[in-house]
Amino acid sequence: MSAQVMELETLPKIEIEKITESKLPTIDFDNLPFGKTFSDHMMICEYYDGKWQSAKIQPYQNISVSPACNVFHYGQAVFEGMKAYYKQDDSGIVLFRPEKNWERLNKSAVRMSMPEVPKELFMEGIKKLVELDKDFIPKKAGSSLYIRPFIIGTEPFIGVRTSDRYLFMIIIGPTGPYYGEPISVLVYDTFVRSTKGGYGNAKAAGNYAGTLYPRELATQMGYKDVLWLDGEHKKYANEVGTMNIFFVMDGKLVTPETDGTILEGITRDSVITIAKSLGYTVEERPISIDEIVEAHESGKLTEMFGTGTAAVVNVVNRFGYKGKDYLLDDKAFTIAPEIKKELEGIQKCTLEDKFGWVVNVL
Ligand SMILES: Cc1ncc(COP(=O)(O)O)c(C=O)c1O
Structure with missing residues (x-):
């Protein structure tokens, strides 16, 4: 040779x-x-x-x-x-x-x-x-x-x-696409992915190894991935699989704040910027699973999606918590597809790169 x-x-x-x-x-x-x-x-x-x-x-x-x-x-x-x-x-x-x-x-x-x-x-x-x-x-x-x-x-x-x-x-x-379809997620009140003072915000291999067993159990129960809760209280939404998580409640986008326990997603940051530029209110704050369940039951929770480089914007259409399943009609989602279209348009240069995000290689 x-x-x-x-x-x-x-x-x-x-x-x-x-x-x-x-x-x-x-x-x-x-x-x-x-x-x-x-x-x-x-x-x-x-x-x-x-x-x-x-x-x-x-x-x-x-x-x-x-x-x-x-x-x-x-x-x-x-x-x-x-x-x-x-x-x-x-x-x-x-x-x-x-x-x-x-x-x-x-x-x-x-x-x-x-x-x-x-x-x-x-x-x-x-x-x-x-x-x-x-x-x-x-x-x-x-x-x-x-x-x-x-x-x-x-x-x-x-x-x-x-x-x-x-x-x-x-x-x-x-x-090809990471998931390629809407996903279902299991919310554990037992296993956690990271905790304050740990290294949940590092893209370190160990953070992923520790999620494999709970994820395997979740898939055996019919879920595609896991929506992690925080390590301290096992109460607040953290992130989902290899994505950051967003909820649409009362027309507002809500996502956990970056407190050192979640990966500071570049897609997350881009989605927040795009959403604000489209006129949406974005709240970065703790979101308890009780708030999510209540918002689902009262009809305020209209969309749920994950964001990440691999999956881009991937909708969640079912979550399971404490033995109960909560369904979302992903066909009725409007904000997730709007933001995805905008983001992919910038990434593939069909839309103006108004935030200066795209770097030429060739
Ligand atoms: C655990 C985790 N959270 C969030 C993300 C999303 O980060 P980004 O948007 O930078 O790809 C990823 C993927 O990289 C991830 O592995």
Whole structure:
């Protein structure tokens, strides 16, 4: 296999080793499950001696690390989730608010005692990788190129302390919708996802591992995902699956405040901005499950939806709490589809980017 190696002129220096044969012809773009297909290349950058070393874009492949690495035992692992889109008129490729992802990755890294990644490395790595594998960006509505930057602790040492070696990697792949349909959620009054003083606002792997068992039980009970309540009182709505949660009550949008226990969603922030610009009132405050149930019973709760990069805006049409199910008529929702249309219009450049969120890659 003769690999083509070339250097980039831009900083930081990212060496590129290209594949010799693309897997593009094997990909069925009409049937893309979420998160199972990866492009031809990936970026990898090592951290040791107290600094990030030079990065390399290379053929997508398995990596070799010591079984004693921190990530396998004590879970030093943080990640991001982003998307690249073709502009609807085919005039280029864009990213949506990538700086926010860079900021959040570093915030997560600091909380997990990991080194921050320089902005240029993050941005250039993503741009070069997306540019190189641009033919993997699906054009079908609801599909996009998913981008997964992540950092793992790789020092071969069994002992509970901060690792002194890391890998920062970026993998990308064409993907279909995350849920693709309205979802049902179970509200637990037993399991919780995070609590004050914890690290619920970090996009750290451990936050997800802890949700898998309760989520599995919820799916066995016929729910698609879990609506988490706060860890202290098991009373206030927190977030839903891998999304932030919004309720429409009395025509107003209500969403939990960012109190350190929930992920500060970039879609959440965008939805709040869009909703306000459309003239809606948005309240960021604690919302108790009792208030939600009462609002449902009195007819004040008219819509419920989650927001996130993967799912964009995904409606919730049923929630279960203490053995009772509460249904919502998602066909009658008006605000969620209006905001989704606006957001997707900005992301795919069919609507004016009035908030300056879109960044050109090509
Ligand atoms: C737990 C959790 N909450 C919320 C979100 C939504 O965040 P964003 O809109 O930045 O994708 C995600 C997805 O990244 C998530 O994993």
